[in-house]
Amino acid sequence: MRVLAVLLPVITALVLATVPASASPPSLWRLTDLVAQRVRIADQVAAAKYGTGSPIDDPVREQQIYDSVAARAPELGLDPAEAVRFFRAQVEASKLVQRGLHARWAEHPAEAPATRPDLTEIRPAIDRMNTGLLAELAATRQLRTARTCPARLLVAARVADVVHRFDALHARALRAATAATCAV
Incomplete structure (x- = not known):
């Protein structure tokens, strides 16, 4: 499995290198990378609460997050319920990291x-x-509605896992956070 995690970015880069820039396939990379960053910031939230x-x-x-997302979704052409479902996965993934870190630190x-970060400084981020x-959901x-979404998401998530050097806890949270990405 670790070999696949190492080879997947290389294979992806080779495949993308063979496609002319003007014809490069659309990607879920930016969305998945932002999801990974949000998973990572859960460490600071966990430290603030520990x-x-x-x-x-x-x-x-x-x-507050769900209400904000639901209110902003229509102006971006998104279904509010779909957007809330996606953000519910983000919140649950964050709580997964927080619980895992709290258990690790207790043990x-x-x-x-x-040090304990201040939540009032983390929340704006x-x-x-x-x-x-x-x-990115709108873009x-x-x-996300294409039949190829699950495969594209798998590649993007594996690359994000390697790029962000996630441990097992964070990799599990990334999978949870991306679970509501595809609408197929």
Whole structure:
């Protein structure tokens, strides 16, 4: 499996190198990379909450995200329910990372973060990522409804896994976060 993870980006690059730039196939890379960045920022959220008694689940914040996405989706030509479904996967993936890190840190206290980030500084970055993700959902609408979406997504997710050097926890979260990408 690790060999595939190493070879997949090379194979993808070779395939894309043989296609003229003007004819390069559309890709889910930017969307998947943004999803991976959002998975990664969950580490900071986990560190901000660890040891404070703050729950990982934050229904008020989650609903704010869903309401914002649903309100902005139509102006981008997106179905609000589809957009909310995609963002629900992002939130659940973030909580997966947070729970995993909290468990890891409880079991191995020496690995726990030495500093605690401020959530009020992290949330604007997440909001910017959400804006980018929403724009990419709109930009990739045709790809996400195409029969080839699952295969393209698999390639993009494998490349993101390697590029971001995800461990098993983050790779699992990336799979969860991309689960609602294709609409086929």
